[in-house]
Amino acid sequence: MNQPNLSIVIPLLNEEESLEELFSRIDSVCRTNNLSYEIWFVDDGSTDLSWTIIENLKISHPQIHGIKFSRNYGKSQALHAAFERAKGDVVITMDADLQDFPEEIPELYSMVKNENYDIVSGWKKKRFDNVMTKNLPSKLFNAAASKVSGVSLHDFNCGLKAYKHQVVKSIDVYGDMHRYIPVLAANAGFRRITEKPVQHQARPYGTSKFGTERFVRGFLDLVTLWFVSRFGGRPMHFFGAVGTLMFIVGFLSALWLGISKLIDVSRGIYGNLIAENPWFFIALTMMILGTLLFIGGFLGELIIRTNREHKNYHIEEVI
Ligand code: UDP
Ligand code: MG
Numbered sequence: 001m002n003q004p005n006l007s008i009v010i011p012l013l014n015e016e017e018s019l020e021e022l023f024s025r026i027d028s029v030c031r032t033n034n035l036s037y038e039i040w041f042v043d044d045g046s047t048d049l050s051w052t053i054i055e056n057l058k059i060s061h062p063q064i065h066g067i068k069f070s071r072n073y074g075k076s077q078a079l080h081a082a083f084e085r086a087k088g089d090v091v092i093t094m095d096a097d098l099q100d101f102p103e104e105i106p107e108l109y110s111m112v113k114n115e116n117y118d119i120v121s122g123w124k125k126k127r128f129d130n131v132m133t134k135n136l137p138s139k140l141f142n143a144a145a146s147k148v149s150g151v152s153l154h155d156f157n158c159g160l161k162a163y164k165h166q167v168v169k170s171i172d173v174y175g176d177m178h179r180y181i182p183v184l185a186a187n188a189g190f191r192r193i194t195e196k197p198v199q200h201q202a203r204p205y206g207t208s209k210f211g212t213e214r215f216v217r218g219f220l221d222l223v224t225l226w227f228v229s230r231f232g233g234r235p236m237h238f239f240g241a242v243g244t245l246m247f248i249v250g251f252l253s254a255l256w257l258g259i260s261k262l263i264d265v266s267r268g269i270y271g272n273l274i275a276e277n278p279w280f281f282i283a284l285t286m287m288i289l290g291t292l293l294f295i296g297g298f299l300g301e302l303i304i305r306t307n308r309e310h311k312n313y314h315i316e317e318v319i
Pocket of ligand 2: 095097099203208
């Protein structure tokens with residue numbers, strides 16, 4: 001097959017009921033709009049018939065590809081595996097559960113292709129999920145993420161997004177970072193990011209694969225992201241700086257203790273042990289902590305130099 005205009009990336013975990021309908025809707029919308037496409041289904045350890053359905057679809061549709069993980073590694077890892085292989089000028093990700101509408105594809109495609117956006121992120125403006133467990137926490141979450149990351153979006157976690165080819169090749173989606181791909185991209189220098197309101201519907205089949213723990217994880221990832229985007233590439237600038245500062249304060253305190261002891265002795269005052277002064281312990285602790293932080297920063301730098309790969313999933317089969 002020639003270079004497709006479009007790669008559609010679909011991570012899935014136990015979505016057997018949706019796959020055929022999803023494919024036929026994608027196929028018909030792409031045909032109507034004259035888009036050549038490939039699909040990457042990534043089976044993230046399904047235990048239902050999802051993989052068999054993908055294999056069967058592939059028999060008569062060579063534009064379909066599948067990646068089968070040997071177990072459930074997570075949505076980020078699934079996206080990572082497909083991003084590595086996607087060939088299209090534009091890469092569109094969508095969920096497999098039919099909550100996202102394939103009919104949005106042409107518009108998203110054209111925004112990246114013709115309006116030259118790096119990322120167009122879907123925004124489920126009118127959302128059909130549980131208000132208390134999802135919609136409200138997600139509002140807070142998006143507000144916090146926008147503030148901390150400097151990338152302002154209403155809906156970071158929307159599965160439906162379109163990317164320029166170079167974007168997915170330059171970012172490294174790991175851990176649970178699929179929520180923050182626009183932030184990863186912005187950190188990698190892709191700043192033309194916008195959002196487009198997209199249709200959304202309640203899950204027609206199956207249940208959500210993420211529970212409320214998503215918000216705890218999402219928050220911790222946000223802290224990581226903030227920290228990593230500031231200091232990830234240069235841990236020494238944080239740990240080294242704080243460590244050195246602490247060491248200096250500790251050292252000066254110890255020096256001051258020593259000197260005042262000498263002054264006392266020269267005046268003939270004996271008997272006050274340095275260790276009776278609380279500053280002695282503060283000075284000691286600060287010197288030790290300072291040294292440890294410094295070493296931490298140094299080790300961080302070494303790790304960065306030797307380990308730039310996050311690929312930690314095992315692929316059983318690619319078709
Ligand atoms: N998914 C996945 N691996 C996982 C969890 C989810 O590939 O470990 C897929 C899932 O099959 C779906 C998409 O990620 O296609 C979004 O998941 P879900 O619909 O459960 O999330 P929600 O819509 O509730 O945010
Ligand atoms: Mg869903």
